[in-house]
Amino acid sequence: MSWFEAKAEKPKIPPAKALWAICPRCGSHMSKETWKKNGSICPKCNYHGRLPVRERIAATADEGTFEEMFREVSYSDHLRFHDASGDYRSKIEATIAKTGEKESVVTGRCTIEGHPVVLGVMDFSFMGGSLGTGTGERIARACEAAVAERRPVIIFSASGGARMHEGILSLLQMAKTSAAIAKVKEAGLPYISVLTDPTTGGVSASYAMLGDINITEPRALIGFAGRRVIENTIHQKLPDDFQSAEYLEKHGFIDRIVERGEMRRFIAKMLTYWGF
Amino acid sequence: MATKRAAKMTAFDRVKLARDAKRPHVKDFIEALCSDFEELHGDRLVNDDAAMVAGFGTMEEFKVLILGHRKGETVEENMSANFGMVNPDGYRKAMRLAKLAERFHNPIVTFVDTPGAYPGREAEERGQAEAIAKSLEFFSGLRTPIVVVVTGEGGSGGALAIAVGDRVLMMENAVYSVISPEGCAGILWRDGHQAPAAAAALKITAADLLELGAIDEVVDEPAGGAQKNRKAACAAVRKSVLKALRGLVKIPVDELVAMRYKKLRAYGNFYK
Numbered sequence: 001m002s003w004f005e006a007k008a009e010k011p012k013i014p015p016a017k018a019l020w021a022i023c024p025r026c027g028s029h030m031s032k033e034t035w036k037k038n039g040s041i042c043p044k045c046n047y048h049g050r051l052p053v054r055e056r057i058a059a060t061a062d063e064g065t066f067e068e069m070f071r072e073v074s075y076s077d078h079l080r081f082h083d084a085s086g087d088y089r090s091k092i093e094a095t096i097a098k099t100g101e102k103e104s105v106v107t108g109r110c111t112i113e114g115h116p117v118v119l120g121v122m123d124f125s126f127m128g129g130s131l132g133t134g135t136g137e138r139i140a141r142a143c144e145a146a147v148a149e150r151r152p153v154i155i156f157s158a159s160g161g162a163r164m165h166e167g168i169l170s171l172l173q174m175a176k177t178s179a180a181i182a183k184v185k186e187a188g189l190p191y192i193s194v195l196t197d198p199t200t201g202g203v204s205a206s207y208a209m210l211g212d213i214n215i216t217e218p219r220a221l222i223g224f225a226g227r228r229v230i231e232n233t234i235h236q237k238l239p240d241d242f243q244s245a246e247y248l249e250k251h252g253f254i255d256r257i258v259e260r261g262e263m264r265r266f267i268a269k270m271l272t273y274w275g276f
Numbered sequence: 277m278a279t280k281r282a283a284k285m286t287a288f289d290r291v292k293l294a295r296d297a298k299r300p301h302v303k304d305f306i307e308a309l310c311s312d313f314e315e316l317h318g319d320r321l322v323n324d325d326a327a328m329v330a331g332f333g334t335m336e337e338f339k340v341l342i343l344g345h346r347k348g349e350t351v352e353e354n355m356s357a358n359f360g361m362v363n364p365d366g367y368r369k370a371m372r373l374a375k376l377a378e379r380f381h382n383p384i385v386t387f388v389d390t391p392g393a394y395p396g397r398e399a400e401e402r403g404q405a406e407a408i409a410k411s412l413e414f415f416s417g418l419r420t421p422i423v424v425v426v427t428g429e430g431g432s433g434g435a436l437a438i439a440v441g442d443r444v445l446m447m448e449n450a451v452y453s454v455i456s457p458e459g460c461a462g463i464l465w466r467d468g469h470q471a472p473a474a475a476a477a478l479k480i481t482a483a484d485l486l487e488l489g490a491i492d493e494v495v496d497e498p499a500g501g502a503q504k505n506r507k508a509a510c511a512a513v514r515k516s517v518l519k520a521l522r523g524l525v526k527i528p529v530d531e532l533v534a535m536r537y538k539k540l541r542a543y544g545n546f547y548k
Contacts, residue, residue, distance in 0.1 A: 073547045074547075078546070136544060137546075140541060162432075162433075162454045163454075164455050166544070167454055167479050167480070168452060168484075168488060168490045170544070171432060172540075172543040175412045176543050178413040178416060179413070179536075179541070181413060182417050183537070201433075206409050206412055208409070210409050223400055224405040224433075225396075225400065225404070229395045230396060233395050234396055253403050
């Protein structure tokens, strides 16, 4: 018969995407198995890949100690926002159904190598880790809980910035969370900010950059404005390592780049120095 | 009157008005509000950012610190002030002088009018994100009254960095948004020309923001907009600022700072 029917009968081969992982930083190809086995870290360039929120919590908290708080706080569609591709409510409800999470940050208490802390972990796969009213509310409550329980605050950020779909109130979460962080410091408690890949826009311009120490993982992207926006503004090509963890450390905005395998130990050690 | 006009104007009409070069800018407000003004320069670290105006002035019975984004009327004026787009140095200058104002109990009045914080290479290298973050943290706890007036474009984080205060006023045709309508349209509509649709969806007008609890008061503008009668527009702002200051200076400073935290804390708290 005709050629296209013959083609249709071919056995199904899984698409390349299902088998291969590509490092977003250096472009190396490797099997998904290799990527996963290596803890989502590129064996070639040491880029520390994005971790799903529950994996990050498992990798950070002492086993079995994480108690989630403020799970009842979720998004708000006060603008009844819709754009060309549909409405915000359906989009975020689909994300909630897919991820099982109700906001872009998960907050709770746990211990890290025995040190009691309040932990917040952002999830880039939840609406790009965007800062919505629910995100800001969870972070503010986490800070207040830390003050009440005299625990240090540790926040792992991963975000593209404020959540446009929630308009001005999303922007104002930057002020709300920064004020809440100030309360933690005022209470004499430390705040360690871990900026993971990527942390940009309104999140980098609020609580993520306010750590008593700011730490990050190798090759993470950290910045305020996007590379393309800047290139279009200044009509110049930017260096390849622009807005990388290493670049920020060089310019003085990051205290330390910490390997993922060392993260727990490093955080615990810093807390020890300060008597926590 | 303001409500009647609002019905006829789209959000994007107001975006255009908010960006009108003939609108009063920080220089006009300072002239109208202060009987004297002495500008001060520099962040004491690397630079003086011309996009951020800072200085002390006298406003009736008050000795105030004025902070504001600088925009101009002509292209030359705008170029010299980077079109009101502040670098980290500008936010650091603002904080340095605000700290001084706190020490000598000077209330602070800020004028917000910027397309956004400057997206430049050096801005990133000198920590644009950190400078904005630090401003938010800093002003949230500053022990002196702060009155904010959004006078034109309230462009995202670059605006918010000097918009944390005890009383937030907004001129009738000003806009204040998490992202520019063009930026939002480019991302969510994949077409920058859909900016009018994005402007409507984002709810960025003074009336919208009042309803959302994001601001405290709308300052009415003369018929046709502030650019038609700058003098009247400045007089209206002056009246509202003075009223706000007279109320705020009566509040003991501990209470004032506690109230400010409560106000920030209430933004978008839908989960009692």
